Amino acid sequence: MSDWWKGRAHDQCTHARINASNYPGTRQLCCECDQPTERCEDDSIFVGDTGPLCADCGHVLEQQIEDMRADDRREREAEAMALYYQNHPHG
Numbered sequence: 001m002s003d004w005w006k007g008r009a010h011d012q013c014t015h016a017r018i019n020a021s022n023y024p025g026t027r028q029l030c031c032e033c034d035q036p037t038e039r040c041e042d043d044s045i046f047v048g049d050t051g052p053l054c055a056d057c058g059h060v061l062e063q064q065i066e067d068m069r070a071d072d073r074r075e076r077e078a079e080a081m082a083l084y085y086q087n088h089p090h091g
Contacts, residue, residue: 030054032061 010018028037028044030053037045037054044051045058053061 028052030057032057 028039028041029035030037031051032053033056035054037052039045039052045053045055047053047058047061047065050061051058
């Protein structure tokens, strides 16, 4: 049996630090903000290949992707309209 704690009780901060350094696989951290995701491998949040993410960062990333898609749609629509008016001048 390991004696890393040497029979002493530790405060919560020290206990958390010891657990983080001795048992790093027991806590999943967000790849964006480095905070605990409060999830495990089975229910990790990924957006595309990016993850694991906490719920807040997952939401932000999904919104950024949706905003980029909306911008792309608007650009394609504007290009299509410009092409239409170029080929169908009003006189």
